[in-house]
Amino acid sequence: MTDWSVTDLGGGTYLFHWRPGFYVSPFLVTREGVLAIDPIAPTAARAYREAIATITDAPVTLVIYSHEHRDHSSGAAELAPNATIIAQRRAAERFARRPDPSILPPTLLVENHASLQLGGKQVEAYYFGPNHSPSNLALLLPTAEGPLLYYCDVVEPGFAPYRNLPDTDVVGLLESLAAVSALPFRRCAGGHGVPGPAEWVPLTRQYLLDLLAATEREYRGQGGQVPLPGEDGVAMTERVRRGVCQRAAEALRSQYGHWKGFEAWAPLTADRLLSYLITGN
Ligand SMILES: [Zn+2]
Known part of the structure; x- marks a missing residue:
């Protein structure tokens, strides 16, 4: 049994499933390169690289950390050692406080919003303040069914929120779930399951x-x-x-x-x- 699989969402966006059911990271394939979100961990990142190579020969030129938690942000050196690494500013602050050799520090910081362009496609990144972590970015990716919201560990369609909400700012989580609802997306995904309808954002808040x-x-x-x-x-x-x-x-x-x-x-x-x-x- 293989440890990974890939789902094609159309529009250039794919999902990399690591040990399917445990972790999922989206990536965007364009004619000029690949934008990959969340390397997960060194072993997963080696598989992630292999998975991307089954879709395209284009190099991974941009890596985004959805937030700074180690279980999503480790392993970029295995995925794409020369890529530009993008994260919210507070992620860089956290990494500086707890150096970890398996995490490459970000080289491009987002404050409140960034439009990331690559090969005629674009990913929107928004920051709505601390919630599940201090540095979660809400990411909009193009798919055949319209924009997909990837808000890692903030919303997880089909699942109750995880355990005792580790590291969470409770008021910030409620505020972020309200604020992100104003973005134009048809489906949403967290870092673990499969995408679900946009309604999972207000449902999770409720x-x-x-x-x-x-x-x-x-x-x-x-x-x-x-x-x-x-x-x-x-x-x-x-x-x-x-x-x-x-x-x-x-x-x-x-x-x-x-x-x-x-x-x-x-x-x-x-x-x-x-x-x-x-x-x-
Ligand atoms: Zn997390």
């Missing part, structure tokens, strides 16, 4: 709002954090949070229980949202 409201209701309803007689602070915290998060997830099951990951992740996401209610993020 899920987070519904889970936030349910978490707040359960937390307030049981009077915040009050110890039982003889109970210490640690035991109280764990009892209260577990109960609140399980009940909040249960409240959403009839509406969202069919989303992949819901059973495992909704209580963890509720726990993250409870921290947001208590601390402000």
Whole structure:
């Protein structure tokens, strides 16, 4: 069994699936070169290069990091060592704080918006502030069905948001999902599954709002954090949070229980949202 596959979306855009179902990176093929998003990791990037070579002989001249998380941004030296590497400015700041030999630093930084042109085609990159990470770019790519939004790990059609929203700015995530809805796209994709209809952007935002409201209701309803007689602070915290998060997830099951990951992740996401209610993020 091969570790990778490629899907042709038309318009020059393809999806590279690494260990299909775990990671996906789009790439755009033009007559002047290839723009590849997210090398993923050194081993994946070697396969990515092989996959692109089955479609075109053109070199990869542009690489975009959708955001700075290592599980998407590692391995560019294996994919295209001489390419221009594009990322949001805050990604470069994060890389400088935690040097990693498997990540090539970006050579072209985006602040709020960039139109990236290559061989008569173009990719639009927008920054709507911190959300899943401080540096996520919303990328619009041409496909036969109209523009595809790639907003890696911010929206993942068919899936509940991942676990406890690691590294997430909660308010920023809600704001970004609202702001990106104004862009003209027909389908959207994250970094892991397959593309789905544009509705997954507002659906994901509504899920987070519904889970936030349910978490707040359960937390307030049981009077915040009050110890039982003889109970210490640690035991109280764990009892209260577990109960609140399980009940909040249960409240959403009839509406969202069919989303992949819901059973495992909704209580963890509720726990993250409870921290947001208590601390402000
Ligand atoms: Zn990520």
